[in-house]
Amino acid sequence: MKILILSCNTGEGHNSCARAISEELERKGDWGYIADGLAFLSTGTSKFVSGWHTRLYRYFPRLYGKGYEYAEKHPMNIKKHTAAYRMIRRGAKRLRKVIKAGGYDGVICTHLFPAMMVTGLVKKGTVTIPACFVATDYTASPGCEKVGLPTITPHPDLTGEFQAVGIPAENILAYGIPVRSMFTEKTDKAEAKRKAGLDPERLHMVIMGGSMGCGPMEDVLAEIAAGMPENIELTVICGTNKQTAEKLRRRHGENPRVHIRGYVKDMSLMLDSADLYLTKAGGISTTEAAIKGVPLVLADAVGGCESRNLEFFVEHGAAVTAKTEELGRLCVSLLEDRRKLDAMAQAIERLRMEDAAEKICDYMRQRVGK
Incomplete structure (x- = not known):
């Protein structure tokens, strides 16, 4: 055929x-x-x-x-x-x-x-x-x-x-x-963290703005990094937005628990290592998270169809959202609330197609x- x-x-x-x-x-x-x-x-x-x-x-x-x-x-x-x-x-x-x-x-x-x-x-x-x-x-x-x-x-x-x-x-x-076949492969979370160069004993949050690196990453990262608990590591993926990546490296390059990445090929492993995923509400990004069973914090960074994606996942209990200035605090509070994270993980798994x-x-x- x-x-x-x-x-x-x-x-x-x-x-x-x-x-x-x-x-x-x-x-x-x-x-x-x-x-x-x-x-x-x-x-x-x-x-x-x-x-x-x-x-x-x-x-x-x-x-x-x-x-x-x-x-x-x-x-x-x-x-x-x-x-x-x-x-x-x-x-x-x-x-x-x-x-x-x-x-x-x-x-x-x-x-x-x-x-x-x-x-x-x-x-x-x-x-x-x-x-x-x-x-x-x-x-x-x-x-x-x-x-x-x-x-x-x-x-x-x-x-x-x-x-x-x-x-x-x-x-x-x-x-x-449809998502790429790599996302159907599952790596144990602790092992995924080790492979990604992370401490398996720490919680891991991934922040991503999509393939074009959009979204309020700079503001959110600054807020989280300012008072980040010792048991949390952050990976920020800037996609093809090299300008944002360089700016974030200059600001946070000395923090050993903040990792700034450009375009990441092995997003499957990255999501397997994640305890929480902050991203814009793209159709593919949210679907990949659903396949992996990772709770979502969604930034309404663009509007349009992404606002509709956001509404769908929030209404089904698989994601939460907030105003840009409140996203950082929301992320930290979720990482400290295992019961809420587990409930969201179960909800997003129910959406998995x-x-x-x-x-x-x-x-x-x-x-x-x-």
Whole structure:
């Protein structure tokens, strides 16, 4: 089975989801090729959109969130004869040619934009192979109503929300969000701490702002480090935000219990070593925590779909949140309250949707007939 996986470079989450699916296809002897959905418009368009997405997300998160709120209240309506419509139409034609020339058996979309392009091609009958869309946030994001493909949702509790935007019940498959295979491997917590160079007798808190290093890490770290109990170690992961990493190293480099990291490849081991995880509420980050059973403190750093993810995990008792200036105190109080931590760990384990990538690939295999 040969599958085209369409992602986008607007954040690492969509690509991570795509790689998880590709890994599973290869594990079963199939083949998955990952392509940038925006590049079918043009390479320049992809770089422009992805670049500005990163800038807004990292430096102007509230503006990013306001844009999302506007999109929620004003459904997308790209009219014919506009420049945007012509650009998307050209992109869809290029995509159709790639699908046919590549001899693909199916298409999986991990981002709304390529999912909408594929929907248009399927409706016109110019693409007849099976296709589906994988939602990577715990909400029906603006634009979901434009997707006419079978939709993989993060959790059964969200079925009603996806139906409310017009997706038929028969098109909703609550398989979960795919994560890389490394996250299904479990290392004993004490051993994970030793492998990470940590004291297994101390509690370990991981602070992360996502792949682009966003969020109130600097303020929270300063507050915790100022009066951090002796039995706590912190690892701060800055992702690709090198500027923040250097700034934090200058401020906290002399503290032996504060570890500043850049981009971390083995996040599986890092989460296995964690007693508490402070992060922004990205769909992939929260799903990885759920797979690992790590209690969450979620920072509402960006807004938009991440606010919806935050609400989902808080409502299910798997996470807590607070204002930025209160996050540090909240984290310390949780680390000193084993009963609360255990209750949150049990709650997040109940949200765990295992084998999402395998279920998606099995579904496509069934539809393809191979």
